[in-house]
Amino acid sequence: MVHQLVADGIVKSWDLRQLLTDCYMTCSTGEIVGLLGRNGCGKSTMLQIVFGTLESEQCRVKVDGQLYRKPYKARDLIAYLPQGNFVPRHLKVADLVKLFPVSAVNAAKFLSNPRISQIQDLRISELSGGQERFVEIMLILHSSAKFILLDEPFNALDPIIKEEVIAIIRSHTHQGIILTDHDYTNVLAVSTRIMLLNEGALKQIQDLKELEWYKYLPENTILG
Numbered sequence: 442m443v444h445q446l447v448a449d450g451i452v453k454s455w456d457l458r459q460l461l462t463d464c465y466m467t468c469s470t471g472e473i474v475g476l477l478g479r480n481g482c483g484k485s486t487m488l489q490i491v492f493g494t495l496e497s498e499q500c501r502v503k504v505d506g507q508l509y510r511k512p513y514k515a516r517d518l519i520a521y522l523p524q525g526n527f528v529p530r531h532l533k534v535a536d537l538v539k540l541f542p543v544s545a546v547n548a549a550k551f552l553s554n555p556r557i558s559q560i561q562d563l564r565i566s567e568l569s570g571g572q573e574r575f576v577e578i579m580l581i582l583h584s585s586a587k588f589i590l591l592d593e594p595f596n597a598l599d600p601i602i603k604e605e606v607i608a609i610i611r612s613h614t615h616q617g618i619i620l621t622d623h624d625y626t627n628v629l630a631v632s633t634r635i636m637l638l639n640e641g642a643l644k645q646i647q648d649l650k651e652l653e654w655y656k657y658l659p660e661n662t663i664l665g
């Protein structure tokens with residue numbers, strides 16, 4: 442069964458500046474929605490509002506028509522990888538699956554990943570920045586949630602690991618994924634649909650040339 446998340450009428454201001462002006466975002470399971478936009482345009486803000494941890498002037502988040510006021514509190518609904526590191530640093534990698542909502546099957550999959558199994562007995566504080574980010578991405582992707590929000594998943598990862606993460610994200614077709622990252626080439630590579638947050642409005646990108654028209658990319662970046 443395909444599930445659909447709709448975040449409707451997102452309005453958010455900081456002080457006198459209206460950052461998000463009536464944005465409408467959808468994501469179905471099986472989709473990977475790439476959210477692009479310039480620095481400071483409000484991508485992280487939008488993801489936190491959809492997750493439910495940041496208050497907004499207005500936003501209705503519905504999944505399959507049911508309204509959720511605090512989506513993050515609903516069981517198996519939505520998981521969020523924040524921009525900064527979030528796992529407790531004193532814990533061992535193998536113990537994380539006991540703390541986060543991960544099913545037994547998914548815990549086994551998480552631990553059987555070759556990169557994870559190599560470091561499973563180490564504490565988070567003993568990992569490199571890239572290893573820590575990889576662990577966090579894998580943990581969130583292996584949650585039981587129907588929808589996954591990923592804020593800068595490729596940050597700190599080297600090219601080979603980025604490729605692996607792209608393959609893992611693509612394989613999670615039972616979930617709906619919304620991701621944002623400054624590494625736009627990887628966002629374009631992994632996404633099945635692209636949205637651009639531009640001057641407070643969310644634009645559906647049909648033709649990648651539009652990313653130049655909205656001045657997100659320099660002219661002639663997209664060939665053809």
Ligand SMILES: Nc1ncnc2c1ncn2[C@@H]1O[C@H](COP(=O)(O)OP(=O)(O)OP(=O)(O)O)[C@@H](O)[C@H]1O
Pocket residue numbers: 455456460478479480481482483484485486487
């Ligand atoms: N707690 C806050 N108080 C005031 N302004 C804030 C707060 N949090 C974020 N902002 C402002 O909201 C704007 C959007 O921030 P946000 O982090 O959502 O942007 P972003 O598109 O994710 O940026 P980046 O691509 O640089 O990560 C920024 O101008 C930021 O200064």
